[in-house]
Amino acid sequence: MCHYLPWGDGVFEVKATAGDTHLGGEDFTNRMVDFCVQEFKRKHNLDMSKNCRFLRTLRNACEKPKRRLSFTSATDIEMDCVDQSNDLYLTITRAKFESLNMDPTMDLFNKCIELMDKCLKDAEIDISSVHDVVLVGCSSRIPKVQQPLQNFFRRKELCKGINPDEAVAYGAAVQAAALSGNRNGNGKLQDLVLYDVTPLSLGISNGKEGSMGVFIPRNLRIPITVNRISTTTCDNQCSGRVAIYEGESATAADNYFLGELILDDFPPCPQGVPAINICFDIDDNGILSVSAEENSTHQRKRIRINGDRRANCQGIEKVM
Structure with a gap:
């Protein structure tokens, strides 16, 4: 995450940035994969945890159900002919998905809040001084990501109007145009200045x-x-x-x-x-x-x- 400070007149300064390169949508998918492997072993007495081909196919099969759980309470995960005789078919609820990612050893949802708190402290910004909270990235659609985030910012309404699939690409295109000097093509970038910071030491x-x-x-x-x-x-x-x-x-x-x-x-x-x-x-x-x-x-x-x-x-x- 980043905390931006607008100066006005198209000048933006990144005050602080924080994040975890090992925390993202893939982590949520991996928790679903582990759950499916355990369920398959329980039902068919077959351990597929070392079968790389099976795990790769299962990870792809979990992607769409993971996304569907952002707007539905339950969905199905299906794989045909897992071991030439048994199929994988199970139903996973949103509550189960959330519990999988709230493991005591690594609560992925609370980890997001820890990073948010770290970023604000680095920027020396109080929560009350934050005007807007903009969500980008596909995992920002997950209700359990949004809920603690809204609580952290004292029930402030989150900005969900930006398409999370396009936001990063759009920002990268704007930054590329600014750095290349192509500021006068349509006039929109003529007065844009962005001061960035190093994300890690x-x-x-x-x-x-x-x-x-x-x-x-x-x-x-x-x-x-x-x-x-x-x-x-x-x-x-x-x-x-x-x-x-x-x-x-x-x-x-x-x-x-x-x-x-x-x-x-x-x-x-x-x-x-x-x-x-x-x-x-x-x-x-x-x-x-x-x-x-x-x-x-x-x-x-x-x-x-x-x-x-x-x-x-x-x-x-x-x-x-």
Whole structure:
């Protein structure tokens, strides 16, 4: 989620952003899949939890029933010839769906509220100062998502008039037009300015202890450039690894690994002597570039990570 602050005259500033890349519609689907596997095992004494083909087909079969439960109290899940002799057919109610996602170990609905509270605290905004709550994304149609959200905002009416399937695509198109300079085509974008922020902290792994050394904290306005000097952690070290992470954990390994730079063949020295200049740069498009240069040899390497591909580390370009 994001909290926007309109300045007027077409200027918008993102004050804070918060979210969980492991929380979304797929999580709700997975809870339905697990329920169906258990029910099939109970009825037919067959455990299909290790059958990847069955699970993939079942996940697709659960998608439409999950969406139907947003506007009906019960629906059916059907799969023919699951094991060449038994079919899967069961009815799931909205109440059952909600109970599946309120597991004590991970209450998906309350998790949404925790993220909302975190975002407002980061933005230093009181709930009473929020004028509108706009819902986007298919899961925002789920009544059990809307109910605690409305309670959190003190019974404020939620804005449901925006098509959640089109909102993100429309916003991306507007942002792309603004960044490309195409502002005068129809006059609508001529005075639009959007100040965005970093969604998650960015940094490197700090030596042997593996802690997260933050270069760019979350919710800083972009574009932004940060330079820092690093050094070696062992005597006679002839190479260095700059491992780049994104996340909020104090331990680097618990965050998202984005990529790495390897500097080698610099003169062996006592630990702490070599000076390695590390630069984190995020441009207007949200693309992260990280460079590292060893001062004595001037060896320099750079890596560029596309903002929309950080989670799986694709789209990486290394410059020697």
